[in-house]
Amino acid sequence: xxxxxxxxxxxxxxxxxxxxLPGRAEVSERVLGRCTAWFPLAxxxxxxxxxxxxxxxxxxxxxxxxxxxxxxxxxxxxxxLHLDGLADSADGLLGxxxxxxxxxxxxxxRIGTFGLLAVAGLxxxxxxxxxELQDLALWRVLVPACALARWAMLLAxxxxxxxxxxxxxxxxxxxxxxxxxxxxxxLAAAVSFFFLGVWGLVLxxxxxxxxxxxxxxxxxxxxxxxxxxYGALGELGEALVLAALxxxxxxxxx
Numbered sequence: 001x002x003x004x005x006x007x008x009x010x011x012x013x014x015x016x017x018x019x020x021l022p023g024r025a026e027v028s029e030r031v032l033g034r035c036t037a038w039f040p041l042a043x044x045x046x047x048x049x050x051x052x053x054x055x056x057x058x059x060x061x062x063x064x065x066x067x068x069x070x071x072x073x074x075x076x077x078x079x080x081l082h083l084d085g086l087a088d089s090a091d092g093l094l095g096x097x098x099x100x101x102x103x104x105x106x107x108x109x110r111i112g113t114f115g116l117l118a119v120a121g122l123x124x125x126x127x128x129x130x131x132e133l134q135d136l137a138l139w140r141v142l143v144p145a146c147a148l149a150r151w152a153m154l155l156a157x158x159x160x161x162x163x164x165x166x167x168x169x170x171x172x173x174x175x176x177x178x179x180x181x182x183x184x185x186x187l188a189a190a191v192s193f194f195f196l197g198v199w200g201l202v203l204x205x206x207x208x209x210x211x212x213x214x215x216x217x218x219x220x221x222x223x224x225x226x227x228x229x230y231g232a233l234g235e236l237g238e239a240l241v242l243a244a245l246x247x248x249x250x251x252x253x254x
Contacts, residue, residue, distance in 0.1 A: 008031070008034050008035040008037060009035070011031050011032070011038075012035040016039070018079050029171045032168075032171050032172050033174055033175020036157055036158075036176045037154070037179065037180040037183040037187075039150035039154045039184055040147045040150050040184050040187040041147070041191075043146035044146060046078065047142035047143035047146035047147065049077060051137070051138040052139075054066050054070045063131075063134045066138075067130040070130065071123055071126050071130065082234040082235045083123075084228070085229065085235070086118050086231060088105075088107075088108075089228045090112075090117070090118035090232070091108075091111065091113075091115040092104075093217075093221055093222075103226070122236075126238070129239070129246045132246040133249055136245075136254060141242065144241065145238050147188055148188055148200075148204060148207050149236075149237030149238040151188035153230050153233055153234050153237075154181065156225055156229075156233055157230065158177070158178075160218070160219060163222045163224040163226050169230065189201060199254070203245075206244065214229075214233055
């Protein structure tokens with residue numbers, strides 16, 4: 001994989017998690033853009049860690065308690081980065097009247113009413129869907145959900161402009177090309193098919209459509225993506241996959 005250099009996965013994990021990886025974090029524009037190819041694999045590792053922790057917790061506590069701990073650990077493992085992006089995106093997109101005002105609100109570190117409601121609602125939905133899926137092993141749910149959501153972020157980085165080309169989002173965008181998209185899509189498809197079979201590929205396509213819808217709306221409102229809207233997409237993608245799996249499980253299709 002010539003375009004996905006050997007430091008790409010480590011860089012992706014440094015940006016997406018709190019894992020204390022050895023060595024120095026490389027933040028050159030070249031490394032930032034190319035590490036996007038590894039986003040789905042980084043997501044799969046996040047899901048595997050959460051599933052493993054959940055299995056250990058299951059030795060001590062009830063399934064509902066385990067799922068509460070998983071949702072809390074989910075936010076902690078990812079540094080709350082995507083949740084912060086969801087909150088900022090909700091505040092800006094719903095609270096600002098103009099593009100400039102929306103971006104200004106999103107840069108404000110304070111959380112507003114829309115942001116609070118978005119985060120609380122999303123966490124509640126994750127918990128509810130996980131509770132509905134308690135008959136399935138956590139690894140079968142969390143690994144593909146985390147991998148597919150980060151593939152959606154890769155797709156958004158590749159396919160759509162950024163609101164501030166000189167910002168961090170722009171640095172990811174400039175070095176994210178076809179090789180990164182192809183590698184990341186292969187990884188996401190392989191993970192989702194391994195854990196969910198054909199339904200995993202259906203969810204990949206569904207999430208692609210959601211990414212298109214979200215990104216078109218963001219482009220109309222802001223002129224392009226920001227780091228916050230990438231994070232919001234990741235959170236929405238995870239919740240959507242959990243919702244779809246809960247629906248499939250309800251009809252005995254998993």
